[in-house]
Amino acid sequence: MNSPLPEEEACLIRDETGTQKLVGYIVDVSDPAHGRCHLLVDERHLNRHGALHGGIAVTLLDNASGTTGSLTVDASGKAPFLTVSMNTQFVGSGRAGWMTATGSITGGGRSLVFIDAELRHEDGTLVAKSTGVFKRVPQEKLA
Amino acid sequence: MNSPLPEEEACLIRDETGTQKLVGYIVDVSDPAHGRCHLLVDERHLNRHGALHGGIAVTLLDNASGTTGSLTVDASGKAPFLTVSMNTQFVGSGRAGWMTATGSITGGGRSLVFIDAELRHEDGTLVAKSTGVFKRVPQEKLA
Amino acid sequence: MNSPLPEEEACLIRDETGTQKLVGYIVDVSDPAHGRCHLLVDERHLNRHGALHGGIAVTLLDNASGTTGSLTVDASGKAPFLTVSMNTQFVGSGRAGWMTATGSITGGGRSLVFIDAELRHEDGTLVAKSTGVFKRVPQEKLA
Amino acid sequence: MNSPLPEEEACLIRDETGTQKLVGYIVDVSDPAHGRCHLLVDERHLNRHGALHGGIAVTLLDNASGTTGSLTVDASGKAPFLTVSMNTQFVGSGRAGWMTATGSITGGGRSLVFIDAELRHEDGTLVAKSTGVFKRVPQEKLA
Numbered sequence: 269m270n271s272p273l274p275e276e277e278a279c280l281i282r283d284e285t286g287t288q289k290l291v292g293y294i295v296d297v298s299d300p301a302h303g304r305c306h307l308l309v310d311e312r313h314l315n316r317h318g319a320l321h322g323g324i325a326v327t328l329l330d331n332a333s334g335t336t337g338s339l340t341v342d343a344s345g346k347a348p349f350l351t352v353s354m355n356t357q358f359v360g361s362g363r364a365g366w367m368t369a370t371g372s373i374t375g376g377g378r379s380l381v382f383i384d385a386e387l388r389h390e391d392g393t394l395v396a397k398s399t400g401v402f403k404r405v406p407q408e409k410l411a
Numbered sequence: 412m413n414s415p416l417p418e419e420e421a422c423l424i425r426d427e428t429g430t431q432k433l434v435g436y437i438v439d440v441s442d443p444a445h446g447r448c449h450l451l452v453d454e455r456h457l458n459r460h461g462a463l464h465g466g467i468a469v470t471l472l473d474n475a476s477g478t479t480g481s482l483t484v485d486a487s488g489k490a491p492f493l494t495v496s497m498n499t500q501f502v503g504s505g506r507a508g509w510m511t512a513t514g515s516i517t518g519g520g521r522s523l524v525f526i527d528a529e530l531r532h533e534d535g536t537l538v539a540k541s542t543g544v545f546k547r548v549p550q551e552k553l554a
Numbered sequence: 555m556n557s558p559l560p561e562e563e564a565c566l567i568r569d570e571t572g573t574q575k576l577v578g579y580i581v582d583v584s585d586p587a588h589g590r591c592h593l594l595v596d597e598r599h600l601n602r603h604g605a606l607h608g609g610i611a612v613t614l615l616d617n618a619s620g621t622t623g624s625l626t627v628d629a630s631g632k633a634p635f636l637t638v639s640m641n642t643q644f645v646g647s648g649r650a651g652w653m654t655a656t657g658s659i660t661g662g663g664r665s666l667v668f669i670d671a672e673l674r675h676e677d678g679t680l681v682a683k684s685t686g687v688f689k690r691v692p693q694e695k696l697a
Numbered sequence: 698m699n700s701p702l703p704e705e706e707a708c709l710i711r712d713e714t715g716t717q718k719l720v721g722y723i724v725d726v727s728d729p730a731h732g733r734c735h736l737l738v739d740e741r742h743l744n745r746h747g748a749l750h751g752g753i754a755v756t757l758l759d760n761a762s763g764t765t766g767s768l769t770v771d772a773s774g775k776a777p778f779l780t781v782s783m784n785t786q787f788v789g790s791g792r793a794g795w796m797t798a799t800g801s802i803t804g805g806g807r808s809l810v811f812i813d814a815e816l817r818h819e820d821g822t823l824v825a826k827s828t829g830v831f832k833r834v835p836q837e838k839l840a
Contacts, residue, residue, distance in 0.1 A: 286454040287464035290433065311429040321430035322494045323470025330465045351465045352666060353687050355498040355641055355784040357811050357828060359804030375788035375823060379665075380638060380689070382786050394804060399786055399828055401639050401687055403666070495809060496830050498641040498784055500668050500685060502661035518645030518680060523781060523809075523832070525643050537661060542643060542685055544782050544830055546809070572740040573750035576719065597715040607716035608780045609756025616751045637751045641784040 272306055272368050272390055274298040281345065291327055295335055297345035303335025305369045309362065320362025320395065325387055328369040329356060329398040333383040336371030337402045340381070347404075352380070354400035362387070362395040379404055415449055415511050415533055417441040424488065434470055438478055440488035446478025448512045452505065463505025463538065468530055471512040472499060472541040476526040479514030480545045483524070490547075495523070497543035505530070505538040522547055558592055558654050558676055560584040567631065577613055581621055583631035589621025591655045595648065606648025606681065611673055614655040615642060615684040619669040622657030623688045626667070633690075638666070640686035648673070648681040665690055701735055701797050701819055703727040710774065720756055724764055726774035732764025734798045738791065749791025749824065754816055757798040758785060758827040762812040765800030766831045769810070776833075781809070783829035791816070791824040808833055 273280065279298035283289050291313070296304035305328045307313070315321040334349045341347035367389055375382040381402045387395045416423065422441035426432050434456070439447035448471045450456070458464040477492045484490035510532055518525040524545045530538045559566065565584035569575050577599070582590035591614045593599070601607040620635045627633035653675055661668040667688045673681045702709065708727035712718050720742070725733035734757045736742070744750040763778045770776035796818055804811040810831045816824045 285459050285464070286457040287467060290455045291466075312433045314429040316428050316489065317491060321428070321470065322473045322497070323434075323466060324430060326469040326473075326497075326499075327464065327466025330469075346459065348460060351501050353498065353500045353639060353641075353668075353685075354465070354469075355496065355639075355828060356469075357496045357804070357830070358494050359811055374826065375786070382639075382788055397803065397828070399639075399784060399826070401786070496782060496784075496811075496828075498685060498782075500661070500687070502668055517683065518643070525645055525782075540660065540685070542641060542683070542782075544643070571745050571750070572743040573753060576741040577752075598719045600715040602714050602775065603777060607714070607756065608759045608783070609720075609752060610716060612755040612759075612783075612785075613750065613752025616755075632745065634746060637787050639784065639786045640751070640755075641782065642755075643782045644780050 270390070272366050287327070291324065293328055293331060295331060295345065297335060297339060297343065300339050300343065303332050303339055303345060303371045305331040305335065307367050309364050309367050311364070314364070322358060325358065325362060325396045326354070326356050326398070328367065328387055329385040329396060330354060332369035332371040333385045333398065333400050333402060336373060336383050337381050337404065340373070341404070350403045350405055352401040352403050354398055356396055356398040358396050359394050363389070366390040367395065413533070415509050430470070434467065436471055436474060438474060438488065440478060440482060440486065443482050443486060446475050446482055446488060446514045448474040448478065450510050452507050452510050454507070457507070465501060468501065468505060468539045469497070469499050469541070471510065472528040472530055472539060473497060475512035475514040476528045476541065476543050476545060479516060479526050480524050480547065483516070484547070493546045493548055495544040495546050497541055499539055499541040501539050502537050506532070509533040510538065556676070558652050573613070577610065579614055579617060581617060581631065583621060583625060583629065586625050586629065589618050589625055589631060589657045591617040591621065593653050595650050595653050597650070600650070608644060611644065611648060611682045612640070612642050612684070614653065614673055615671040615682060616640060618655035618657040619671045619684065619686050619688060622659060622669050623667050623690065626659065627690070636689045636691055638687040638689050640684055642682055642684040644682050645680050649675070652676040653681065699819070701795050716756070720753065722757055722760060724760060724774065726764060726768060726772065729768050729772060732761050732768055732774060732800045734760040734764065736796050738793050738796050740793070743793070751787060754787065754791060754825045755783070755785050755827070757796065758814040758816055758825060759783060761798035761800040762814045762827065762829050762831060765802060765812050766810050766833065769802065770833070779832045779834055781830040781832050783827055785825055785827040787825050788823050792818070795819040796824065
């Protein structure tokens with residue numbers, strides 16, 4: 269099984285937050301236009317039917333989307349963005365193995381940004397897709 | 412901190428699936444009209460900003476919704492239901508402590524069901540809400 | 555057929571905009587907490603199957619929601635609010651006769667507001683429901 | 698102003714239903730993979746702010762999506778499809794002139810289909826986009 273991770277380890281964010289450590293996904297900021305979130309799905313991520321749990325799918329889509337927003341601010345991919353709302357379609361059944369969510373900006377302005385994301389198996393088959401409204405958090409609010 | 416769990420342990424589903432063991436939520440089928448999903452949120456469920464991760468919020472909302480659908484079939488709360496699509500609004504910031512997602516059916520027919528869910532802190536403040544389309548899986552498909 | 559319109563004509567907004575004249579709906583600001591939008595549905599509002607066209611349903615839900623937002627600013631119900639995103643569930647089939655959409659605020663802050671709306675027949679049966687993200691337009695932007 | 702309509706009049710559906718006559722949109726089945734819905738937007742389609750009314754935008758997106766579903770059944774583009782749920786993002790402000798909504802299937806099975814649509818000005822700028830769940834209506838139900 270090949271890993272979809274880029275060779276450049278500096279582009280990867282691992283084990284940063286509580287949820288990231290728990291679920292085990294890896295954030296990838298190698299492409300400034302598209303935040304990515306990779307996960308090697310195993311039985312810990314499956315539901316009663318042996319398929320990827322919808323909540324895990326949304327976790328990956330949300331991270332890829334938020335990272336895509338953050339990358340519009342700076343290359344760290346960590347600038348704070350809030351998820352306002354998110355609509356997810358569960359198009360296919362997810363199975364064990366590597367999976368990657370990729371975000372893309374589709375519109376928006378200075379504060380609100382529309383971001384789509386797709387979650388695909390390593391062979392390219394679509395598992396789920398999302399459209400979301402995200403909000404940039406002004407720096408002064410974080411001071 | 413008081414637990415929101417009902418006293419009747421037979422109404423609770425614990426540690427059943429991979430994702431349930433990983434995240435630690437408890438499914439509650441004590442009310443036949445409303446599936447519930449409880450979680451004692453700790454640092455493993457938080458994002459970079461110290462708030463509940465959106466993906467964990469959706470995991471709880473999705474479980475409460477799917478359980479609500481399953482309870483229309485039988486009292487086990489385990490009859491198979493698929494999430495077709497789900498729209499989530501992140502209304503407030505979630506913090507550590509007990510949290511409960513509660514599902515309610517708002518419409519639908521024999522196969523497709525519309526289910527809303529709300530995720531609230533123990534003090535009743537709203538964290539997130541969702542509306543979803545769920546699909547009953549025919550028993551013959553599982554044979 | 556009884557009209558659902560309040561007796562107080564001053565609470566009604568009629569024939570104000572191009573779309574309002576075209577479709578014929580009536581905006582009702584009699585309740586400061588819930589914007590309403592009434593329509594006497596006839597064959598001009600039906601689709602190929604003889605049921606209410608989904609686009610007309612959304613028109614009513616959107617107007618009721620936006621008016622609910624505007625009523626948080628002043629009693630005119632005309633303060634400018636933009637629809638950022640809206641998710642609609644078509645729960646039942648709509649038929650000819652009076653129909654009313656009613657909005658309710660479920661959360662939000664100074665700029666973004668979450669507003670739900672329900673579209674019901676005069677007998678109370680649910681036709682469609684929506685959840686939306688709306689944005690207050692600052693007055694200085696309109697100067 | 699150039700019209701976006703294809704030369705082949707046989708591919709166009711005009712003035713068929715009540716809502717179509719009222720709003721004036723034209724359904725275009727010239728591409729079997731993408732249902733289209735065109736409208737020459739004028740003041741009848743505008744809101745209080747002089748921009749395209751959100752309900753009219755959704756009317757066009759819904760028609761393009763449903764037609765895309767119908768085209769999977771036969772070339773008439775009239776096979777019955779129901780809109781189960783639809784999420785719309787209002788990405789840009791719509792102005793007077795020709796506008797076209799275009800649908801694309803992104804997944805689904807025998808009964809439920811996921812269909813995206815985009816609404817663009819004649820110059821290609823994006824006005825709104827939608828993702829929806831649509832349901833094929835079995836022929837026997839119509840007999």
